[in-house]
Amino acid sequence: MSWLSMVWAQTRLNQTVLLRMRGMAFSVLLLPLFLAFSFTSGPQAEIAIDGVPGSVFAAVGAIAVVFPFSYMTIATSIVVRREERIYKRLRGTALPTSAIFAGDVLHATLIGAAQALVILAYTMVAADVPLPANIPLLLVAFVLGAAVFAALAIGTAGFIPNYEVAQIVALPVLLLSMFGSGMVIPLHVLPEELQRPAELLPLTPIVSMLRTAFLGRDFSQDAAPQVGLFEAFQVSAASLGIALVWIGLSMWSTRKYFRWDPRRA
């Protein structure tokens, strides 16, 4: 019984359980697709942003909408299993705790990857987005996004008392991610005093890495000049740094606040 097969067993179990919870399955599986389509098909799509058609700019960012939903998937399932004492049962088996975490993360990431592919295909057809310019950077950005939001989910689960609160917490995470990350509206449209904090939000670096990877341009500079394969990685260094800080903070919070058992009465 290898570690990987245990992780895969957890992943499969998570997927079966998710499909049985109809309401949750709808939010997690279909809502991100719906949001992504709506971002890319408004009237604003005609306006050019940094020399890129608005529809293309939004379409590329829309891929990032899968990450806040990963957050919701993971955080909710941690809280439900803790409060219903399913964790206590799981931890009484031969499963290592690392396999439980890894199964959660893999489960949410596979869903996110499938959704990202659907959004990608849709945007290329409907919004006329070109083929990604820098596939290695695209993959790095995706994996990093999945890691940041999985870490955030695990790191904040200790503060969430129950399923209802988990649903409520997911909402501001989703809204901040949508409107503060440059996904839907470019950050320079925001009021001056909000721009700097918005740059530090967890999804912002992922969105800008995705755009750079996709369109091969550096959007942090005026007029967004073209960048080559390696240059694209260089200009993404700051984004990478911000993402790693979020992962670090989440790991610290996990160590300090994560709990396997409901709080004692």
Place this chain on the structure above:
Amino acid sequence: MNETAIEVRNLHQSYGDFEAVRGIGFEVARGELYALLGTNGAGKTTTLDVLEGYHPPTKGEVRILGHDPVAERDAVRHRMGIVLQEAGFYKDLTVGETVAAWRRWTRDALETREALGKVGLEHREKVRVGQLSGGERRRLDLALAVLGRPEVLFLDEPTTGLDPEARRNVWELIRGMLADGVTVLLTTHYLDEAEQLAQRLAIMHQGRIVTEGVLADVLASRGTRITFRLPGFAGSDLPYAPGLARRSVVVNGDAFTVETDEPQEDLRLLLDWAHGRRLELGGLEVRRPTLEEVFLDVAQTEGVAA
């Protein structure tokens, strides 16, 4: 081969300022069933949590099959089966799906039908766990606990909430496991359960073991009881000379309880005395103390001492 399956030495366990277990020790040999009895809050579940490897002990040492259950988890976890007092299931999965999922991370697992057959749940394989009765859920608990052919089985109040027939079925299952050489640590507050199953037992109270030993010895520490009703008499009227060791007479209204180590002699004295006075001893009964009486005794004495 190590013949001791479970070793507990000077175990202390605290949560914050509260010391739930205050220095207990016992050993369980392979193939033996050892029962931990006690009221709620006596420290039974806390003790099990440590033995099962959920927490390292605050102080002291525990060994399962010769291993530290936390530091050497990988060496023992798959050899243990656990029925927790309270643990959830994925309610939307069926019984069969639940066992099938658990089998995927259980080494050398029983077949799904075999595991369900052991607890009499084969006919519920396609039912969602959320729709099971409390007793059926308890049996599913047991099915998962025995899935990996454990060498040591921890059962935390396994029959709480079961009807009498289901309880007897669980006892049969436990006896079957014992016959196969499995070591069982059982907690319960049903004393008849301990009397039915346990070779040895300990009574815990407020984090300590207050009585421990083989069942006969624990019961022998209290005398035989002669009880009867006799209106209009006092304890001092009975034909018992003072100064005999281990004898007490308790009168409650017209209900007499004589506790004695020499039941035959004391009964003869009593019957002769009553016969001579043409007295009728109502509801006359002679019996060994039940575990329940020992237990209440302990709880009462300790309660007063605390």
